[in-house]
Amino acid sequence: MAGESLTFPWARTLAAEPLAAFIEDMWGAAGGGDDIATLDAMEMAVAAHQPPTPQDSVPCPLSQRETDVLTLIANGETYETAGAQLEVTAHTVRQYLGRIYGRLGARNAVHAAAIATHQGWLPRLDVPPPAPTVLRQSPKAWRDLYRARAAEMLARPGEPVLIGPYGSNSGARNTVRRIRLGLFEEFQPAGAFEATAVRGDRGQWLVRARYLGSAAPTQKGAAA
Numbered sequence: 001m002a003g004e005s006l007t008f009p010w011a012r013t014l015a016a017e018p019l020a021a022f023i024e025d026m027w028g029a030a031g032g033g034d035d036i037a038t039l040d041a042m043e044m045a046v047a048a049h050q051p052p053t054p055q056d057s058v059p060c061p062l063s064q065r066e067t068d069v070l071t072l073i074a075n076g077e078t079y080e081t082a083g084a085q086l087e088v089t090a091h092t093v094r095q096y097l098g099r100i101y102g103r104l105g106a107r108n109a110v111h112a113a114a115i116a117t118h119q120g121w122l123p124r125l126d127v128p129p130p131a132p133t134v135l136r137q138s139p140k141a142w143r144d145l146y147r148a149r150a151a152e153m154l155a156r157p158g159e160p161v162l163i164g165p166y167g168s169n170s171g172a173r174n175t176v177r178r179i180r181l182g183l184f185e186e187f188q189p190a191g192a193f194e195a196t197a198v199r200g201d202r203g204q205w206l207v208r209a210r211y212l213g214s215a216a217p218t219q220k221g222a223a224a
Helices: 010-015 016-030 036-049 064-074 079-086 090-104 111-119 140-156 167-178 217-223
Strands: 162-166 193-199 205-211
Touching: 016 036, 064 090, 064 111, 079 090, 090 111, 140 162, 140 205, 162 167, 162 217, 167 193, 167 205
Parallel strands: none
Antiparallel strands: 162 205, 193 205
């Protein structure tokens, strides 16, 4: 039927069971005879199975660039990481958000994202599945994990290594701050390691870190 107008195009989107029920009701309605009552029965069958027609969409007042910015922020990016992806500064991202708030009548980024999502203006919104339950580790277990991950980074300078998972975004971000400042013995001196909080494939929070220096002396000696 390519190129022909379909009478029930929406029926092709139904799952197997609803489609079978619709066809069965249509056959039953059509078996009543050639009269208005049969036509009424068929129309009632269509009305009972046809998905609600979406309301006319409201035109998005945002430019493509503003939509990109809001999508990244709604996906959990910071001003800095959103700016890096868009190749602009964090200050420019803030300026974009200020214009977005004005266009949408939003009070903050969360409000703007909620408005845009409700209107269907963020088609590339990334909603991860619920994060799995994270088992709490003892302080000793965390120190052992940090020591092992730091050793991996020292052995492979510049290569990212994942640490975690953490029970929350704030837990991962706190670890990022402490790594950057050298507040963990394993990640000293300050500034020697780069770290960022990221979402894992299953929605859990992780820290992606890497050593910014060259290989440790022991590694260089082993390579020689």
